[in-house]
Amino acid sequence: MKIGIIGAGNVGTGLGKRLAAKGHDIVVSFARSPDKVVSAAVSIGRTARVGTPEEAARYGDVVIIATPWSATLEIIHAIAPMLVGKIVWDTTNPLKPDMSGLEIGTTTSGGEEIARAAPGAKIVKAVPPFAEILLSPSLEIGGELPGVFICAEDAEARKVILSLVEDLPASGIDAGPLSLARYTEPLGMLLVQLAYAQSMGARIGTRLIR
Ligand SMILES: NC(=O)c1ccc[n+]([C@@H]2O[C@H](COP(=O)([O-])OP(=O)(O)OC[C@H]3O[C@@H](n4cnc5c(N)ncnc54)[C@H](OP(=O)(O)O)[C@@H]3O)[C@@H](O)[C@H]2O)c1
Structure with missing residues (x-):
């Protein structure tokens, strides 16, 4: 599959590396310096x-969005015409810049704000x-894979x-409508x-047990 990545940082590189290893073709973009985007592509x-x-x-x-929340809506507005009809994987967490809490939550979500900024995507x-974990040799935590809740209006997406x-x-857990991002984003904040x-360290995650 052809995958465009917006955000040449930790998540953009980590997802890109793992998806490229599975045969997906990647174009990576967006950093304050061109060198950083080149390093991301090399890695x-x-x-x-x-x-x-x-x-x-x-x-x-x-198109994967892997940008800090503070930069997200501006870049989404800029590329919105190119996103019409595309599946957009929003990986962001609407964290305050000092990570002390969420900028928005429970009455809306980062996902829904991105949807408003990119009509038709x-x-x-x-x-x-x-x-x-993405950048480490294995995603397993205590012998199990971490869960990822997936919320969108479009079932095919x-x-x-x-x-x-x-x-x-x-x-992956198909969690249903995009509005449930109001609850999955705070779960990300908890982690x-x-x-x-x-100080539990980053090798932690959540799973749905049924
Ligand atoms: N890190 C995690 O473990 C993790 C896990 C789950 C979700 N998330 C979410 O994923 C998103 C990305 O996180 P990350 O850790 O990958 O962040 P990151 O390493 O800081 O990467 C963000 C990328 O966006 C670029 N960028 C930011 N502001 C920009 C601007 N104004 N102009 C041009 N480029 C700009 C950065 O460029 P520069 O490097 O030049 O600043 C960098 O390449 C965040 O919303 C985060 O909450 C992160």
């Missing part, structure tokens, strides 16, 4: 290429495992992201608090 490997956010958005059948909220999540590999403020 993703295989046939990964560098582009502008507009090029990455145009290229991808799936199929937004799929799926907060991935920590980048430290949820299926596509579920298969990419399983390519990582992680355990951030446990990992860093409570």
Whole structure:
């Protein structure tokens, strides 16, 4: 599958590397310095290429958004015309810059705000495992794969992201409508608090047990 990545940081590189290893073709974009995007492409490997956010958005059948919340809506507005009809994997967590809490939550979500900024795109909220895990040799935590809740209005788009999540590999959970991102994003915040403020470290995650 052709995948465009907006955000050449930890998550963009970690997801890119794991998806490239499964045969997906990647165009990576968006950092404050061009060198950083080049390093991300080198570290993703295989046939990964560098582009502008507009090029990455145009290229991808799936476009991954892996930007800090503070920069997200501005770049989404800029590339919105290229996202019409595309499946957009929103990995963001709307964290305050000092990570002390969420900028928004429970009455709306980052996913829904991105959907408003990119009309016509199929937004799929799926907060991935920590980048430290994505960039490590194995995603397993205590012998199990971390769960990723997948929320979107479009059922086909949820299926596509579920298969990419399983390519990582992680355990995808089809959670239904995008509005449930109001609850999965705070779950991400809980993990951030446990990992860093409570010093549990980044090799933690959640799973749905049925
Ligand atoms: N890290 C995790 O473990 C994790 C896990 C789940 C979800 N998330 C979410 O995923 C998103 C990405 O996190 P991350 O850890 O990958 O962040 P990151 O390492 O800081 O990467 C963000 C990328 O966006 C670029 N960027 C930011 N502002 C920009 C601007 N104004 N102009 C151009 N480029 C800009 C950064 O470039 P520069 O490097 O040049 O600043 C960097 O390449 C966040 O919303 C986060 O909450 C993170």
